[in-house]
Amino acid sequence: QADGGTEIAGALALAMGLPAIPQRLRQLVFITDGAVGNEADIYQSIAVAQSAARLFMVGIGDAPNRAFLRRAAELGHGVATVIESTAAIDRDLSALFRQIDTPQLTDLQIDWPSNAESYPRQLPDLYAGEPLWLTTRLDPGAKAISSTLGVKATSASGGLKLTLPLAHATAANGLAKIWARRKIQSLEDALTLGADAEQVRNEVLATALTHHLVSRYTSFVAVEKVLRRDDQAALVRADFANPAPADAIAFGNTALGWRAQLLYGLMLLLAATLIGWRAR
Known part of the structure; x- marks a missing residue:
């Protein structure tokens, strides 16, 4: 049932x-x-x-x-x-x-600076073939991050401490939006665990509007722009040549023109007058 x-x-x-x-x-x-x-x-x-x-x-x-x-x-x-x-x-x-x-590392901890804002908040275990993606934002007024990053974890052989070099880190476009999406995702997930709905809404709104992202509280709106003439604007008259239609083919100009026709008519009239004069 x-x-x-x-x-x-x-x-x-x-x-x-x-x-x-x-x-x-x-x-x-x-x-x-x-x-x-x-x-x-x-x-x-x-x-x-x-x-x-x-x-x-x-x-x-x-x-x-x-x-x-x-x-x-x-x-x-x-x-x-x-x-x-x-x-x-x-x-x-x-x-x-x-x-x-084959769990590689469990109970992961990363020594970020105290002013860092990293997502996901709760680090998963690291398994073979499964990358671990973290997005972190440092306070703009803070000192630059050190050249290494400390990682603590538990492996099959016991406790483990790692030092990851950051010398090859490079800037890239879109990182801020990726971090913002992860933050919004984390905030929306927190609602299911009893987080304050109004506080979550305010934080999601602030993040989504700053980084121009869609969330449960924000969306994209298309606004059509219509060109209109100002009623007070003066009218101006102008002549514009009409463009030729695409693939247009001009017809052959076979006529002789009115001047030629008038000339032939006068010649025929003169010839007829002479013939009539001789006939008399």
């Missing part, structure tokens, strides 16, 4: 809330079309148990709810996979299980 979305919140909360096993990390695979009826409750369940388990989302069907898959995977420190056809099931699931078997 199913008449709505998948009621998965209870089962997911139970699975993620099981007692942790020392020296082991629980990993869950959630296969769904994303048509769940209580996304907010699911996000809450994942957020509460995020340190005790990892959640991997698998989307199936013609049009899975990609936004739900992405957000659930981010909260669960996992990755989202979308299987678009039955022919790709073996390939995509094999790739997913290879990722699950």
